[in-house]
Amino acid sequence: MAHKPINIPVVTAEPVDTDVFIKGLWRQxxxxxxxxxxxxxxAVTNSAINALxxxxxxxxxxxxxCGLVSLLRRVIPHHGRIAGFVLIVATFVTIADYAxxxxxxxxxxxxxxxxxLIVVNCIILGRIEAFAAKNDLKPAVLxxxxxxxxxxxxxxxxxxxxxxxxxxxxxxARLFGESFAPWVVMLLPSGGFLxxxxxxxxxxxxxxxxxxxxx
Amino acid sequence: xxQAGTGAARNGTGPLFRTLVGLGVVxxxxxxxxxxxxxxxxxxQRLEVLEExxxxxxxxxxxxxxxxxxxxxxxxxxxxxxxxxDVAHAVYDANQRLLGFAIIASGMGYQDRIALLYAYDAREExxxxxxxxxxxETPGLGDRIGYDKRFTASFATLPIPLDDDGxxxxxxxxxxPGTRSQPWEIDTISGATISSRAVVDxxxxxxxxxxxxxxxxxxKESR
Numbered sequence: 001m002a003h004k005p006i007n008i009p010v011v012t013a014e015p016v017d018t019d020v021f022i023k024g025l026w027r028q029x030x031x032x033x034x035x036x037x038x039x040x041x042x043a044v045t046n047s048a049i050n051a052l053x054x055x056x057x058x059x060x061x062x063x064x065x066c067g068l069v070s071l072l073r074r075v076i077p078h079h080g081r082i083a084g085f086v087l088i089v090a091t092f093v094t095i096a097d098y099a100x101x102x103x104x105x106x107x108x109x110x111x112x113x114x115x116x117l118i119v120v121n122c123i124i125l126g127r128i129e130a131f132a133a134k135n136d137l138k139p140a141v142l143x144x145x146x147x148x149x150x151x152x153x154x155x156x157x158x159x160x161x162x163x164x165x166x167x168x169x170x171x172x173a174r175l176f177g178e179s180f181a182p183w184v185v186m187l188l189p190s191g192g193f194l195x196x197x198x199x200x201x202x203x204x205x206x207x208x209x210x211x212x213x214x215x
Numbered sequence: 216x217x218q219a220g221t222g223a224a225r226n227g228t229g230p231l232f233r234t235l236v237g238l239g240v241v242x243x244x245x246x247x248x249x250x251x252x253x254x255x256x257x258x259x260q261r262l263e264v265l266e267e268x269x270x271x272x273x274x275x276x277x278x279x280x281x282x283x284x285x286x287x288x289x290x291x292x293x294x295x296x297x298x299x300x301d302v303a304h305a306v307y308d309a310n311q312r313l314l315g316f317a318i319i320a321s322g323m324g325y326q327d328r329i330a331l332l333y334a335y336d337a338r339e340e341x342x343x344x345x346x347x348x349x350x351x352e353t354p355g356l357g358d359r360i361g362y363d364k365r366f367t368a369s370f371a372t373l374p375i376p377l378d379d380d381g382x383x384x385x386x387x388x389x390x391x392p393g394t395r396s397q398p399w400e401i402d403t404i405s406g407a408t409i410s411s412r413a414v415v416d417x418x419x420x421x422x423x424x425x426x427x428x429x430x431x432x433x434x435k436e437s438r
Contacts, residue, residue: 080234090242101253101257102253105257109349109351184354188354
């Protein structure tokens, strides 16, 4: 019986795909680990609903753009790729912008210019250039899903903590009585830096602990 | 996994031009399609937000008519309006009797433009309430113009009489917190002085433009 040639891959695709998906959620979380996309992160996380909407809008744009770039990667000429990528990203951002307006004008107003500014979010162009433009559709979409969900979850944690301390509520539902004095600073940009700093520190501490345990 | 690079072999301007034009056409078509789908929903949302604000100022209100005033001071009726347009709304009760008006006014605040809606009762010559429609004032400070009870209560029954020529007898004035001594003065919010002064200025400018024509309209309706 003839042996298989050694250059045929024997590892199945699942573990690689799972890793591609999971790395954005924790190991390479765009906010807590890569510290990317700080502009929307600090600006719109003054309430949980704003943070969630921004997270979902970015997730949509990231997945759709990475998917389309992956499909068109052999069509878009290398030297004009950035223009092509930005065109694709801007299209999905415009679609997300209309969709948010159609669902809730109040949230759209609260997010202001930051929905349009998803076009220049470095996570999106970063994932397209570093991953989607070099990979097939499935891994490209999985990578975008992982990174997008990691981004959205991180925004939601930040928004939740800031709203809880700054307004005494979560998604607008008041949790404390009238006697609660809100920490207004948490709703201001300085509060964003404070909470983000503490969370980045906490994640780094957890990751260090994990690394030491695995040694 | 696929190949590295994005069609690295093609380097002329022709393929680049064709690709970008093609992408542009497809993207524009996609945007146009989504625009067509979402516009009715967005218009509906705007109208709902506006109606909710108007009927919260006039709880007995059941119907409304949008009005516009031209440069010559002539009133005309318009179909529907976006919340930020320079329009007023005549509000009617269930018996089609004119209750009063809800006027949209806007101007610069501390951070950005503030759009607000205030109720005007032409018979009693009073402002009957105020709602902030749009503001990006500092959360926790300037944005209190929308929910600070003492500030909004100052506009609940605020006399704003006109003289025989239709000019404001007393312009509204912003007073330091707790120093209000005249009926036309508004207590500003501590920590939100600029935003509360901006609201007073916006109402003053809008009142100068609207109140005399709306008083005439109200007199016509009651005849």
